[in-house]
Amino acid sequence: MIDSFLLGISAVAALLAALSAFFSYRVSVNSLIFQKNYSKNQYSIALLNSTIYKLRMLKYSISNSLEISDEQYEINKQLFLDVQLDLQRLEELSIFDFSSYQLSKAKNLGEIIVITSSGDACITEVINAMEVKLSCIFR
Numbered sequence: 824m825i826d827s828f829l830l831g832i833s834a835v836a837a838l839l840a841a842l843s844a845f846f847s848y849r850v851s852v853n854s855l856i857f858q859k860n861y862s863k864n865q866y867s868i869a870l871l872n873s874t875i876y877k878l879r880m881l882k883y884s885i886s887n888s889l890e891i892s893d894e895q896y897e898i899n900k901q902l903f904l905d906v907q908l909d910l911q912r913l914e915e916l917s918i919f920d921f922s923s924y925q926l927s928k929a930k931n932l933g934e935i936i937v938i939t940s941s942g943d944a945c946i947t948e949v950i951n952a953m954e955v956k957l958s959c960i961f962r
Contacts, residue, residue, distance in 0.1 A: 857961070864960050867918050871957045874909040875950055877902055882946040885936055896932070903932045919956050924949050 861868070884891065884899045891899070910927070913919040921927050925945040929935045938945055 860961060867916070868957065868960060870909060870913060870916075871918065871953055874906060874913065875953050875957075877906045877909065878946055878950050878953075881906060881935070882950070885946070900932045903935060919953060921949070924952070 881899065881902050884895070884902070910919070910921040914921050925938065926935070926949050929938055935946075
């Protein structure tokens with residue numbers, strides 16, 4: 824009787840060990856797929872994250888544009904130029920199509936301030952689209 828009980832426990836232990844090995848294999852395969860995807864798109868991910876960060880900084884600075892000094896305006900102007908270069912780079916690499924957004928029509932920081940004076944929806948629209956693009960990389 825004890826022998827059959829120990830045999831049953833051994834069978835259950837072997838089954839649980841097999842299930843554990845199977846789930847461990849699935850986790851390692853999914854991890855490998857994620858790592859391959861990340862390493863393949865690492866430059867795109869970094870560029871998208873950097874551009875989103877700069878756009879958020881620009882959005883925040885422009886929302887307080889009535890109170891900025893000339894020095895802060897020059898900093899915002901440089902930030903705008905950096906954002907434009909990043910967006911052009913993203914478009915050249917076919918990562919993100921920026922030309923269909925209202926923000927792409929602005930040629931300088933003054934035009935951005937005019938466009939966003941009624942609200943910062945055009946910058947938010949680009950940020951949201953870039954975040955969607957970023958999340959699509961990992962699907």
